[in-house]
Amino acid sequence: MPVDLSPDATEAEAYAAADAWVREHLPADVLKAALGAEWPEVAAFVADPERSTPWFAALGDAGLSSPTWPCEHGGLGLSAASAGAVTEAVTQYRVGRTMADFVGLALAGPTIIAHGTAAQKERFLGPLARGEHRWCQLFSEPGAGSDLAGLSTRAEQQADGTWVVNGQKVWSSFAHLSDFGLLMARTDPSLPKHRGITYFLVDMTTPGVEARPLRQMTGHAEFNEVFLTEVELPADAVLGELNGGWAVAITTLMQERNGLTGRPAVGDGKADELLRRAHGNGSLEEPVLRDRLLRMLVEERALQMTTLRAYAEAGRGAAGAEGSVRKLVNAQLEEEAGALAAEVDPLTALSWPAGGAVPAPVEEFLAMKTTSIAGGTSEIQRNIIAERLLGLPKDPDPEKDKPFSERPRTS
Numbered sequence: 001m002p003v004d005l006s007p008d009a010t011e012a013e014a015y016a017a018a019d020a021w022v023r024e025h026l027p028a029d030v031l032k033a034a035l036g037a038e039w040p041e042v043a044a045f046v047a048d049p050e051r052s053t054p055w056f057a058a059l060g061d062a063g064l065s066s067p068t069w070p071c072e073h074g075g076l077g078l079s080a081a082s083a084g085a086v087t088e089a090v091t092q093y094r095v096g097r098t099m100a101d102f103v104g105l106a107l108a109g110p111t112i113i114a115h116g117t118a119a120q121k122e123r124f125l126g127p128l129a130r131g132e133h134r135w136c137q138l139f140s141e142p143g144a145g146s147d148l149a150g151l152s153t154r155a156e157q158q159a160d161g162t163w164v165v166n167g168q169k170v171w172s173s174f175a176h177l178s179d180f181g182l183l184m185a186r187t188d189p190s191l192p193k194h195r196g197i198t199y200f201l202v203d204m205t206t207p208g209v210e211a212r213p214l215r216q217m218t219g220h221a222e223f224n225e226v227f228l229t230e231v232e233l234p235a236d237a238v239l240g241e242l243n244g245g246w247a248v249a250i251t252t253l254m255q256e257r258n259g260l261t262g263r264p265a266v267g268d269g270k271a272d273e274l275l276r277r278a279h280g281n282g283s284l285e286e287p288v289l290r291d292r293l294l295r296m297l298v299e300e301r302a303l304q305m306t307t308l309r310a311y312a313e314a315g316r317g318a319a320g321a322e323g324s325v326r327k328l329v330n331a332q333l334e335e336e337a338g339a340l341a342a343e344v345d346p347l348t349a350l351s352w353p354a355g356g357a358v359p360a361p362v363e364e365f366l367a368m369k370t371t372s373i374a375g376g377t378s379e380i381q382r383n384i385i386a387e388r389l390l391g392l393p394k395d396p397d398p399e400k401d402k403p404f405s406e407r408p409r410t411s
């Protein structure tokens, strides 16, 4: 049953309705833990599928997991700013959907809404909102990351309209846990590289799809290599136009960039958390460290306000080339936060019991580059800013209009 909110609800109304709903429906022990800032207990609830599965289903039925989506597809039809307020209300209790659902909720949903057929919307959006399906993004390849349009995974159409896919993807986050994948594959190598690509929605249980986890330096294994061997896809797996996959991918990439710029709310952030730690262990007394922490606090607040403004100005979708500026700044802040995490608490960062879990400051230090690579590197964001916002000339590409099959191989 969706929360009783008009699509024209203001941010304050949206926040109040979502907050009241969470207080009413969250299991009492978890609400008590959240109100008492007992975060390990809240995290245990979210990590326990027996308890969190029904909770996420209820959150989805209420429209609170996908507040910008149309009402008929599991959303509340809210503006980006009011939807941000909903997310903020849920996030304060730390009981929203996790990072493993980022691709599904932030990328797959909006891309299917923009390009899907009625049948695709009907099939995928409701289960996505309720947390029944997890999605992964099968874009990057060993030879195609920043130059995504250089991808060589091949999909060949059969006489009956079905497809056979062969190729390899890499860095596919949570693919080993996913039910469906967003796949870009080359369908016509005789066309120039951006024009011969088609976008597919892939059932990850299809024979021939094999996800192999890759161990990261944080010790986790969230990434995968995904091998696609003679994978048969039905004709209705195509999302958007045949050979028009690049335009569909742009929707996904803009959403991704936008989703990696922090939430549209001004308040407690990474700098605040680092300041609390520094205050707690006395390192805040160190003037150079204090200066860096306060500088980061100011920059983080400025980014939060810019993100909030971008959402408010953009109505029901905040994606655009301007998102590159925010993603670039967010990536820089995350790097600084990773470095500061270790400097605020050097003893924990340098020594922890053998065999014990990696402590938070070490994990944050090791993961500091995440946002400067994922969703398009910082160099690529600078290129987008230069070309699309500043109007500078594009990098020359003399092969641009050549058929993909006639271009020299770069890898």
Ligand SMILES: Cc1cc2nc3c(=O)[nH]c(=O)nc-3n(C[C@H](O)[C@H](O)[C@H](O)COP(=O)(O)OP(=O)(O)OC[C@H]3O[C@@H](n4cnc5c(N)ncnc54)[C@H](O)[C@@H]3O)c2cc1C
Binding pocket: 136, 137, 138, 139, 140, 141, 142, 144, 145, 146, 147, 170, 171, 172, 173, 174, 369, 370, 371, 373, 374, 375, 376, 377, 378, 379, 380, 383
């Ligand atoms: C945490 C994380 C999660 C990810 N999740 C996914 C996922 O789920 N699905 C998926 O498909 N991919 C995923 N990726 C992959 C990510 O999109 C790519 O790593 C990224 O696009 C860069 O591609 P690459 O690694 O091939 O580097 P390359 O493209 O080889 O780049 C190498 C270096 O060259 C620079 N460079 C390249 N081209 C240019 C240029 N034209 N101008 C200036 N500099 C340039 C880059 O900035 C970089 O520093 C993830 C990556 C990370 C870090």
